[in-house]
Amino acid sequence: MPEFSLSLNDDQQQLKDWIHEFAVDVIRPAAHEWDEREEFPWPIVQEAAKIGLYGLDFIMNAMGDASGLTLPVAIEEIFWGDAGIGMAIMGSGLAAAGISGNGTPEQVMEWVPQCYGTPDDVKIGAFCVSEPDAGSDVSSLRTRAVYDEAKDEWVLNGTKAWITNGGIANVHVVVAAVDPELKGRGQASFVVPPGTKGLSQGQKYLKHGIKASHTAEVVLDDVRVPGRCLLGGKEKLDAKLARARERGKSGEAQPAMKTFEATRPAVGAQALGIARAAYEYALDYAKERKAFGKPIIMHQAIAFKLANMITRIDASRLLIWRAAWLARNGGFKNGEGSMSKYYASETAVRVTEEAIQILGGYGYTREYPVERWHRDAKIHTIFEGTSEIQQLVIARAISGMRVE
DSSP: OOOOOSSOOHHHHHHHHHHHHHIIIIIHHHHHHHHHHTSOOHHHHHHHHHHTSSSHHHHHHHHTOTTSOHHHHHHHHHHHHOHHHHHHHHTHHHHHHHHHHHSOHHHHHHHTGGGTEETTEEOOEEEEOOBTTBSSOGGGOOOEEEEETTTTEEEEEEEEEEEETTTTOSEEEEEEESSGGGGGGGEEEEEEOTTOTTEEEEEEOOOSSOTTSOEEEEEEEEEEEEGGGBTTOHHHHHHHHHHHHHTTSOOSOOHHHHHHHHHHHHHHHHHHHHHHHHHHHHHHHHHHOEETTEEGGGSHHHHHHHHHHHHHHHHHHHHHHHHHHHHHTTOOSSOHHHHHHHHHHHHHHHHHHHHHHHHGGGGGSTTSTHHHHHHHHHGGGTTTSOHHHHHHHHHHHHHOSOOO
16 A cells, blocks of 8 residues: 655656646637537547547556546646536546446446547547436436346436536446335446437536536437446346345445545546636736735735635645545545545635636636636536535544434
8 A cells, every 4th residue: 555645756747747738738728719619629639639638548547546646636737727628538537437436347348448439539438327306316316227138138218417428428327226115225337338229318508617518418218238238247236236125225335426436536626626727817917917006916805815715725635635545545434535525616616706806807707717717616516416415425424323
């Protein structure tokens, strides 16, 4: 087990510098255009694939880092460039995590590469959990999976909501109820291969922020997938369901929650990148903008805002790095993953709001990027577990009780 360290090694520092350069040269200049277009930025993702930033090798190397720091470091730099484009580049990672966390080694090798494709033929993946009536309450999913034993196929029916890359992905990972009476313990994850009949895109959502990221409904109408597309396999699922029935719905962790727990430090790193971008922009502005005969940073009202902003940013990074390390070395004990996601998300909203305040009227216009960063920040207090859900996870972890 590697020791926890706040110092990046040479490889991690080089990676950070390399991604920052890409963010400066490619992502930042394109950010405003793709926010206005509200379309998936295929040309930018293809550029990322060409240099090796988007693809199976990159994500596997990052996830394989024993320190756990490579992925959050990379994500912070990408989202410093732009959150919408960043989500387009990193969105497939949730599908890959769902497959890696629940699938067999053979399934991981078959399906994760198909979430990314190749530099010459880029593909994307989607992780489908939330539904119109089941957001935070993941245990109440209505999407059903029924096994057709005669054909060794699973039949999926339901509607998924707010799905990143939904409907345009090559591979969809769908969480569905196999035994609804068991609530979350009766769920399983399935891979829907490309071109499968019955899967379609519903409405595309017009969002407040991260507009370059495609978000839509996914409709499953008698979608049939081979038995081998059940992640983990049927024998493992049958055993899990049997244990859950014996224990009164208290079996293993839900497949969706296992994925979210693993990715929370990464989501925190997304929020951190946005917050840092806003802070740095506001700091530069405050040094140059003059009021009452001197730079506005010379006034305590502005200087103290910036002091609070950087303090929260640094504290967020410490929580994220600790959680990322724990995720690879022993696991969470007191909801550390949720702590990192919760604090960094709330920090991003607070810091971007203060950045607008520092810029005044300019900050409220689309001519300056801080209003976009504020719009992009808000989603991080909502998706992959709201701030309230993160507090619930932490409260349950520290109390050992079923806090409701």
